[in-house]
């Protein structure tokens with residue numbers, strides 16, 4: 001134990017370092033002497049006091065709804081801080097929310113993310129719908145505060161947090177702190193909100209709770225590894241044929257030393273720079289083409305592509321540009337920004353900006369997540385990713401996704417990339433003898449390649465069934481040979497594919513699920529876990545709708561009862577989604 005004194009001990013950081021230098025290597029005997037000495041010192045110097053009557057810590061319920069883990073992590077941070085303020089926090093995942101209990105809650109902190117296009121995180125969807133229904137009891141005795149996480153690039157910015165905040169007020173709960181709506185750089189505003197909320201929730205007559213410092217070592221250990229890593233690209237291959245309209249890259253990363261301890265179902269955040277050609281266009285349009293320092297800063301650190309309502313407002317305020325102000329005043333701004341980027345705004349107004357102004361209207365450049373497509377059992381020193389190049393046309397301009405076009409066009413074998421592990425314990429494999437059904441069209445298939453590698457390595461006995469889909473069999477069958485191999489060696493029991501552009505009527509994975517509905521129900525009723533990964537806008541919703549229909553048809557249930565059957569599987573955490 002080299003650093004036994006935690007960073008949150010009530011000392012300055014340098015003092016903690018000194019203490020760790022002394023206490024870390026101390027022997028058991030030395031530590032016992034120190035403990036006795038300090039106790040004796042206290043007894044001799046602190047005036048005798050009547051011990052305050054022990055009072056139970058006041059409860060605080062922290063409810064979170066999270067997809068990629070940010071809100072869950074903040075809920076943990078808040079709980080830790082709450083304990084230090086004499087509160088007794090209980091963390092509840094919204095997926096497990098018992099609405100009936102809500103009325104009995106005295107203090108409620110809600111930390112929620114918005115996903116899809118204004119949707120709650122997938123596993124919180126049922127509880128969210130219930131919260132909006134008339135099943136909810138009145139909440140007159142509840143004090144609450146809401147922290148909303150989101151991304152200003154989306155039209156429905158933080159809408160789930162906003163809706164819950166209003167809903168709790170309508171139900172009679174008392175808001176004790178104003179909601180904060182956070183963008184992707186949420187660390188500072190979230191920590192400010194946690195402080196404000198805890199101050200508002202803390203009982204005013206609180207006595208100090210003695211000298212016991214509660215330390216959550218398990219949490220510290222879990223977060224300690226989540227630092228960005230440098231990796232070398234040792235394989236970089238387009239899996240689509242040259243005649244495909246798409247490009248999907250298989251990347252193999254090798255780490256200096258062992259790969260971070262990832263599990264099947266986890267992702268990596270990839271830190272990708274902007275396209276220098278795009279930044280040059282932007283600098284030319286702003287009249288700043290000769291500023292090399294600004295150029296380097298924009299390429300590596302600023303989000304120079306997203307155009308959000310907030311960005312447009314910041315631009316109008318900084319430049320007093322008439323056309324931007326008109327767009328905002330007329331209410332047309334929300335529509336105008338759709339399919340446009342910062343470059344369109346700047347070219348449209350032709351105002352020259354200072355370097356400072358340009359920096360200020362952009363936000364920090366964030367990483368992009370990619371599911372890990374390998375198992376450490378097969379790739380102990382590396383990790384594989386599957387990245388689809390995002391390219392599209394809008395408003396007369398060819399556009400490219402920042403990270404995926406970096407992978408497609410500028411990353412090569414031998415290049416280095418920066419990644420950070422994003423664990424996802426909510427998309428993990430079940431026990432080796434449990435059956436699994438995997439629905440993963442397009443890049444959604446990536447984590448299932450990791451699942452299959454892991455199951456092969458451990459000799460899992462459970463059956464595995466993959467539904468895969470893409471545009472065309474001949475051009476877009478990602479990892480085709482590997483699936484065929486897996487079918488041959490039995491690690492994959494069954495595979496059904498849907499190639500949407502090979503048939504006159506578009507055929508998708510949900511159509512295959514419907515076609516094989518009896519077997520699907522058999523597997524699920526036999527205990528299979530169902531995994532869905534990939535597109536969250538249409539595919540995941542269509543698959544869920546189809547599964548409700550499947551249960552309705554095979555089990556002869558009414559639509560309401562079929563919906564309940566699917567909800568039961570979701571509650572049992574056997575219907576798992578990782579969608580984007």
Ligand SMILES: Cc1cc2nc3c(=O)[nH]c(=O)nc-3n(C[C@H](O)[C@H](O)[C@H](O)COP(=O)(O)OP(=O)(O)OC[C@H]3O[C@@H](n4cnc5c(N)ncnc54)[C@H](O)[C@@H]3O)c2cc1C
Nearest residue numbers: 368369370371386387388390392401402403404443446580
């Ligand atoms: C948990 C998780 C796992 C993921 N796993 C994978 C994976 O395994 N493989 C993978 O390829 N991706 C994966 N993604 C998606 C990935 O993170 C990126 O979102 C994706 O690669 C696009 O990033 P980008 O930087 O290239 O594009 P960005 O620069 O982020 O641009 C994307 C934006 O461009 C706009 N846009 C895109 N297409 C169009 C269009 N046709 N018309 C108009 N506007 C459009 C939209 O506003 C969109 O949000 C995952 C996402 C998450 C959250």
Ligand SMILES: Cc1cc2nc3c(=O)[nH]c(=O)nc-3n(C[C@H](O)[C@H](O)[C@H](O)COP(=O)(O)O)c2cc1C
Nearest residue numbers: 066067068069070071113115118150151154157158
């Ligand atoms: C595919 C996808 C869709 C998203 N949709 C929205 C959205 O509609 N509105 C919003 O404000 N944020 C949206 N976000 C941003 C998330 O809310 C944000 O990343 C948040 O920090 C996630 O928190 P979590 O990790 O707890 O799930 C989206 C993010 C992704 C990856």
